[in-house]
Amino acid sequence: MATGAKDHRQSHTQTQLQVPNRLIHEKSPYLLQHAYNPVDWFPWGQEAFDKAKDENKPIFLSVGYSTCHWCHVMEEESFRNKEIGQILNEDFVSVKVDREERPDVDKVYMTFVQATSSGGGWPMNVWLTPDLQPFVGGTYFPPEDGLTRVSFRTVLLRIRDQWKQNKAMLLENSQRVTASLLARSEITVGDRELPPSALAVSQRCFQQLEEVYDEEHGGFAEAPKFPTPVILSFLFSYWATHRMIPDGFRAQQMAMHSLKMMANGGIRDHVGQGFHRYSTDRQWHIPHFEKMLYDQAQLAVAYTQAFQMSGDELFSDVAKGILHYVSQNLSHPSGGFYSAEDADSVPEGGAKPKEGAYYLWTVNEIKDLLPEPVEGATEPLTLGQLFMKHYGVTETGNIGSTQDPHGELQGQNVLTVRYSMDLTAARFGLEAETVRKLLDTGREKLIQIRKRRSRPRLDIKMLAAWNGLMVSGFAVAGAVLGKEELISQAIDGAKFLKRHLFDVSSGRLLRGCYADIGGTVEQSSSQFWGFLEDYAFVIRGLLDLYEASRESAWLEWALRLQEMQDRLFWDSQGGGYFCSEAELGGNLPLHLKDGQ
Template sequence: MAQNRLAQETSPYLLQHADNPVDWYPWGPEALQRAENEDKPLLISIGYAACHWCHVMAHESFEDSATADIMNRAFVPIKIDREERPDLDQLYMSATQAATGHGGWPMTVFATPDGRPFFAGTYFPPSDRGGQPGFPRVLLSLEDAWANQRESVEEQATLLSDAVEKEALFMNTLEAGGSIDQLNFDDILATLTNDLSQRFDEKNAGFGSAPKFPRPSYVEACLVHAARTGNIRSRALATQTLDAMAAGGIYDHLAGGFARYSVDDQWLVPHFEKMLTDQALLARAYLHGFQLTKNPTYAQVVDETLSWVLSELSLKGGGVASSVDADADGHEGSHAVFTPADVGEALIGHEGTLSLEEACALYSVTPSGTFEQGASVLARERSESLLRSPAEEATRSALFAQRMQRPQPTVDDKVLVEWNAMFASVLAEAASVLGNEAWGQAASDIVLMLDEEMRSSEGRLARASRNGVVNHLGMLGDYAWLLEAMTRLFELDGQDIWLERATRLANDMLELFYDGSVDSIETIEEGAGFYTTGHDAEALIVRAKDLFDGALPSATASAVTALSRLVALTNDPLHRAVVASTLTRVGSVLDSHASAVPDLVLALGSLHHRVEVAIPGPRGELARAAHQTFIPFGIVVTGTSTLSPLLQGREIGSAYVCRSGVCDLPVHDVSAMQDQLTKAVRN
């Protein structure tokens, strides 16, 4: 059978559909022009390679010739990889949520030839099921509506497009002006953590109910509140959640790393896909938990998670792959679950392991199973230490070896700048805290590759690449996370190259994405935050601004946070004005809807309560102690940089603890520095 146009794409998700009988187009002018010429609506299907329900709908509907015939006859079908095009995903997710009250993937949107949505949903079954219409019935109904009820379709397109625009440009409705000093970070943080306390699952930990997602930003907010105030409740919210996830089935006890989310409220049965972003953000939350509590289990989780990424997702051409599928050989989770018989088979021939009964008890493997067909998801008891004895380690190794003999899930091996930079940022920070030099080198290699190779022929930072083919213009998140990673590397090794690159990248980011002039502080204060896409990007139904946090921090929060870190290192007044102006603009949202923007709340803290620790000269005992301390919004710099004011004119061998540039007297021993840090953190 002939392949469709997706065979010419590089995205693994799009390539998965290249053999469908559906006449798929990638998003682009060819598809839009055909829709206009033939007066056909667009059928836009959005998903990602590791998405289980995307595979299900593809098998049930997109591989079915009868369904494909309707799609090809009545619509112009378009496939989009949401990871390559988060701008399109954001717009059409807004439409889906406006139309249905919920969202998810696969996302199925029907739009006019110019891209305005008029009907939207997520997964549709192949036939009517459980009160949900079958996909063929949806197709035929919308084909009829387009032919015979065009006026109603246009009205619905206007309503949904207006809803999308209202959300996409919500930031423009907020009043400019005022002073950043009017925003009280500690009051806003207290409001946020009080709200999280109300949402907390007292039995199972975490926030909300099934399906339960890790929310690392919520954990981070609780850790910051605990560090700044000594609040016992906030500390418990964070540590109990970290403990529950580390013990649960959402964590991979054999290889390391986290699944996307838990289908139950107990963190037991996950959807098994592993996303690079989850590994990065959760590793950072556990790293900060370790800094605050010194719990060695948290350091072990960081080590295992980052090591799994480097071992299993590193690519020969540089960079890190995006995700691992939920399915193996067509069955979700089959690569990761065990029956007692599987455990017994795995232990054969291995010395020093636990007994079969002990191994099953350790990993909660039962005769009836906790998953499908009598198999169990491996999990530990929250009440026991997750640090392994020699016998437990031998058992883990034996089970892992048996697991690796099974069919393995596929890897989405495209490189995304935002995701790679996010991982590199965490890797560099973890290298500083845990003293792993190899991690620091890996982070440096990733960032240099992104900054030098992930660019268009004109030198513009790109979004994605696969097998050396660079695709799509970089978006705000790509620039923001690469900027943060560069600041983390400067903390790690003190080399001026990172500040030089970071300053250049920050200026590019402002020129491409800031809604306003950055010529002076006065013009910056009249600005209206950041667009998600650059001024050179294609025109969509609206040029959006990403304000509210989801699975990832919003692009606005990421940009403000990264720029604030750079300001701490360079003291650039224009960059600081952009941070202050953007946060002031969203002040009313911070005050009234903090739980919807936790990363912007933390960004406010990074401006108001930055703690800088300057230790001129080579890294030594003082630097190691500072890095191992949880310093919310902290910057720890060493070396002899000529570019950062933090190190200029300061005595080698001394530690200078500063709050937003105002420094205590220099100290020369760890104890005195720790006393100053404790006061600075709680200021």
């Protein structure tokens, strides 16, 4: 059961005296975070589209999610600003979308942003014609003009003036870009030469990953660096089919090393367990602190697979830690799983949330918490000193200026394993098992202190896709580790999916639902049918659960869902699966498949 779930919501209750906008009627935590903005927000829907057409105004579309740090920043800097609100209300029709409720909307306009700018991300801000054709897009905009970036206000005023003075040019550019993207989205099997075999495809994938592999720190990029468990799973599969040749051993080594470096780094929460969203540096040291359910689910499987192949208990310990975190913090009493925990929370004595406040430590805090002397050491030593040595805690903090551009984290420390257990033990003349127990004692005391801190906000949305992934996580770990209680939790998760996210009359999945403060489960304000990813990941979860439990009912349901997936999403003309049903997208300018 999720501990403190009620407190998550109560501690972030709106206290503003302003009249709420129409988002107050939504269930999405992300949309509700904007319900008291002075912006006349609309949810995605026909009411907003009709208003834009009737008043001949461009649509301002802003997409994000509830645990997105920079979404919070832009909301505070710009969307709470009355002057900005007045500009938006007078000259635009403003629409807010939770990307996790509507991944189809997010994918279409992210494709446009990535094609027309230097990158993508959230918050994503796109300007559309009343016919939903995009013509300008970007991500975060600062509140003031700078040397390299213009402010959100400046962008709004420029687009307003261009719409009034050069509307024909904007429409022409929009149609040209959209036509180009549409041509790309309509590539079919017959338009290109097929690869000679699945083997050739997997070999090419492996070669591409090897080219960008970080030999020193693991992972497959510079910075920011994401865990990418799907890549790790591919490498393990590649090893399984190529284990007799050097490439297979290399694939396994790349995956194992990456998992070890992540397990030691600050991207892993060494106190409360689980993994943060990504690392801001190559070393996996300073994370972006939000915790997403889908990362926990996929990493639990990856670490379990690593243990299965190596027998190294480091991997099984990490997998069990992830699942313990999910059980304690992201699990609903009915068996489902919440989506995420925020990166930001209110620091002790602070007035407003800051990123990482719940997870960071100062030297003085650890000294005060762990003053006990350590017996048997070769020099005078306290538990706090041992703890700080092992986890890289310093007087001045271990967060560099490049990871803290605003100077908010000075003197703070992210726990990251600096030495192996054997090296820490040798440094102080202790046995490794003694050090292990001492560190466990220290972490338990830090957990108790954390319980007094203001927790990060909980996203109470429960998505079919992510719940399916989490069923896989518990089922695979339970089967490999021989833990019946983990298989039981996977069964509870599957029952939750069938009870709350499956429409029996139509045989179709629903996208998501919400848990209210009382613990009951409710559907979204607008019922969204499941997308391709919901079917794919729920089916995967059911198959893993069938293998773990040997209950044929889960296999039978998986087969029925596969038939429905084929009927709803398969492209009989061009091959492959569309991400969403054509009619669900309504007037969306593109109908996309994954990989486009």
